[in-house]
């Protein structure tokens with residue numbers, strides 16, 4: 001008999017803090033979570049589990065980052081604060097200082113005052129934030145794969161039980177039909193599963209990630225050579241984003257974002 005047991009991660013929101021979101025490139029409110037590793041038997045939790053770590057999720061873009069509990073002075077129970085700056089004063093005043101330093105560094109980058117190496121570091125950092133989301137997506141898909149494999153095992157189990165139950169009362173022709181249908185179903189499901197898993201990271205990057213990434217990179221005005229080198233660096237370090245993202249596409253998308261920002265910029269300040 002198949003016994004389904006193991007452990008799963010259970011996040012629980014403890015409250016809210018402010019921090020810099022590397023994806024939004026701004027100071028943002030985050031949900032602060034405790035991640036517990038809970039044992040289960042047939043998906044019924046056995047106890048409250050052990051604390052595995054802490055994480056924060058940006059309430060604007062949904063990106064999750066690992067967090068250190070010691071970083072936050074307080075965790076507020078709700079988002080009743082008037083502004084994210086007030087939330088930062090209450091929970092994480094250091095984020096305001098870091099934010100100012102980061103903005104100053106990026107202003108220097110745009111003014112052409114940074115060395116090529118420092119520029120590259122900022123661009124790679126920004127790409128790594130995108131890759132973090134690809135890794136999170138892969139972990140989620142991996143978890144789904146496990147659930148589906150368990151489901152397939154249950155189908156096979158169920159079919160075997162059905163065969164035993166029916167073997168005394170029905171003709172062998174009917175029995176072999178049931179087995180054939182079950183086997184074909186399992187093969188089709190498995191094929192569809194393997195195909196969707198193999199194409200998932202590329203599709204996720206194309207549909208969900210590359211547009212916002214181009215927007216966040218546009219403010220840094222990277223050249224095509226810089227993007228090519230940064231993506232190559234990621235590729236050499238076995239990061240999925242380095243393999244799947246085309247530097248020329250990214251470069252053109254950053255240019256398009258800059259053009260639309262330039263068009264929107266004067267419209268905002270023009271009173272007429």
Ligand SMILES: [Zn+2]
Nearest residue numbers: 021024058061
């Ligand atoms: Zn964000």
